[in-house]
Structure formats: structure tokens, C-alpha cells
Amino acid sequence: MVGIRQFNEDQTLDLAMDLFWRQGFGATSMPQLAEATGVLRGSLYNAYGDKQALFLEVFARYQVRFLAAARQALDAPRLDRALKAFFAYTIDSMTQGSPPRGCLTTKTAIDEAANSEPIRLALRGLLDGLEALLIERFSTAEAQQRLSLEPMAAARLVVTQTRGIVVIERLYQDPQRLQDIADSLVDVLCVR
Template sequence: MVGQRQFDEKHALDRVREVFWLKGYGATSMQDLAAASGVQRGSLYNAYHDKETLFLRAFEGYADQFLAEAAEVLADQTVDQALSGFFDVTIASMTSGIPTRGCLTTKTAIDTRAEGERIRAALGDLLDNLERLLRERLSTEEARPRLTIPPAEAARVLVTMTRGIVVMERVYQDPERLRATAASLITALLAPAA
């Protein structure tokens, strides 16, 4: 029928996201996306109009899933466990796949061919929402007295560290090294429990 997609959109977006994740935005062609999704290039253009819009739809699903996983590990644990769990989720995400796929957000942020305003806004929204989740968790009665810096500053440092460990993963490909670095940061941000 006219106006209805003739393909499984969720499946197509999942496949498209994997291509962007592995190759990067700039190195990915519409032909790559058509081949991966099993959807003709013309149908992708009809549905999404351009590569940027298709990326944004695929990234939206990634952002929603990552934020949901982060929110889950930050809830109902001690602050130490919550922050360790947060880094476990982050590290697991970037070290998945063969070869490891890195971080879609960071990979896109440094891609000189992904400089569109809408892409920058989508990346910023994910990072801002991640920072908000951390700030809320660190502002709790249990966490606040243990912080060595205010919750908002700690949240920003934690999000910034997640970007840095992405680069370290690309160079060393050693998840244990990443976990040890994250543990050092958590120790620096939290005074010992009373």
C-alpha cells in the first residue's frame, strides 16, 4: 500500500546501525546500508530521504537502549555498585563484536563527514541524558555525602571518562585495563563508606 513501508523497519534499522557502528558514518554508503538491511536503495530513500535521516533513526534506537541499560544499573544498588555497573555496561557495549565495534557516539563525533547539525544534536542529547542520569543518581542521600566533588561535576567527569576509555579500547583492546581505569576514577570520586 502507498505510504506503508514494505519492509520490517526495526530489523532494517538494527542492521543499518551495525553498519554505521562498524564502518563509521562517513565510510558508509547507501549501497552498504541497502545490502545490510536487505532493502533496496530506492526504498530506503523513499522511507528516509537521505543517509543522515537514516542514521538518526538508527541512532535513536541505540540511544534509547543505552540509556535504558544505564538507568537500570544505576538504580537500586549502592553508589559504588551503580558506578561500577555503569562502566561495565559502557565497556561491554564498546567491546562487543568481532572485531570490537567501539562506541557509535564517539566514532560519529570524531567523523569529519558526520558534522551535520542534526547529528551533533543527537549525540549531544545522548550525552546530556547520560549526564542527567548520573547526576540524579549521585544526588541521592546515599551518594552525595561520599562525593569528593558536587554531583553535577562528578556526572560530567564520568561521562567524559566514558569517551576517553573508548579511545583506550581502540588502542589497547583490553577490557580489564578499562575496568581498572574506571575503578580508579570511582575511588577518586567517592570517599570510603562510613
């Protein structure tokens, strides 16, 4: 039937997300997406238009999930515990798989084939959303008593540090090293 998708869209987007996450945007082709999802290439084109449009659908889904998990981790009552929970979540996420899958956002940001304005806007949207969550958490009365920086500066430092941890993960593939880096940042931020 025209206009009705003949496949499970949730499953298809999750399978496409997994492939983009493992291989990166540029290294993933529509035939590979069709094979990974079990959906005919023509059906993918009809449903999403092209690879970039499919990626943007996938990334929007990833963003919602990532920010919801980040918010949950940051809900811990003490600032240091909230940050440790947040970093534990991000480190666990990027070190899953064999080889580890890394970070979908950072992997896409450094992919020359993903250098279009719509993709950059989507990536910035996730980072801006994370920054907003951190500013909100850092603006609580409890955080203000313990935080060594102003909320915006602290939030931008944490967002930037998460991108750096991704690079270190790629080079060392040592989750304990990543946790040690994150713990050091928490110690620097929570001095009061």
C-alpha cells in the same frame, strides 16, 4: 502500496545500526546499507530520505536503549556498585564484536563526514541524557554522603571519562585495562 513500508522497520534499523556502528557514518554508503538490511536502496530513500536521516533514526533508537541500560545499571543501591555496573555495561558494549565495535557516539563525533548540526545535536542529546541520569543518581542522599564532588561536576567527569575509555579501547583493545581505569575513577569519586 504507497506510504506503507514493505519491510520490517525494526529489523532494518537494527541492521543499519550495526553497520554504522562497525564502519562509522562516513564510511557507510547507502548501497552498503541496502545490502546489509536487505532493503532496496530506493525503498530506504523513500522511507528515510537520505543517509543522514536514516542515521538519525538509528541513533535515536540507540540513545533510548543506551540510556535505559545506563539507568538500570545506575539503580544499584550503593554508589560505588552503581558506577561499577555502569562502567561494566559501557565497556562490554564497546568491546563486543570482532574487531570490537567501539562506541557509536564517539565514533560518530570524531567522523568528519558526520559534522552536521543535526548529528551534533543528536550526539549531544545522548551525552546530555547520560549527564542528567548521573546527576539524578549523584543527588541521592546515599551518594551525597560518599561523593567527592558535586553531582554536576561528578557527572561531567564520568561522561568525559567514558569518552576517554573509548579511545583507550581503540588503541589497546584490552577490556581489563578499561575496567582498571573505570575502577580508579570510582575510587576517586567514592571517597567519603
